[in-house]
Amino acid sequence: MGEWKNGLCGCFNNIGICIITYIVPCYTAGKVAEKNGESCIMYGCLSTLGCIGLWSMTKIRGMTRESKGIEGSYTMDLLMIWFCTLCALAQEAQEWEDAPAGAGESMARE
Template sequence: MTAEKVGESCCLYGFLSILGPIGIWSRAKIRGKVRETKGIDGSFGGDCLMAWFCGLCALVQEANELGGHQGMSMVRE
């Protein structure tokens, strides 16, 4: 659903996310689009590291940014 909210195919990125290194790349690409949409600083390398080492936290942060929920955020305060 995060992919859909930034204008990408939910099915395509959902499938790609299970393919090891390709999954890390695809999740980082979506995270980058979320950052771009919200004006959050960061880099593709940092997005790859988040997708690889903290994948579930990254998904929660992205959902919170796009859904307006309170909780974990991609922006450091």
């Protein structure tokens, strides 16, 4: 099993993702969900709903971990989302951004 390519506090490694996540976190949550084959709009909206948002972002973080072969657990994902929501979202988005060509769409608009 692997590790995250960017640390939890490495959100400044990609300043574009960092700014988008800190201004409109529901956008980043939706785009990360979309990378995992889920609905961007639905998960973006769910991310704004308190406990439901915690559950939905934790679920998507787990899906990202599994698809990237990253070690972890549901409990650790929940703690990361609960206490470091914006950093965790930026970390996930950067994981997809750093993927090789063809492994998913870019987070940036074309």
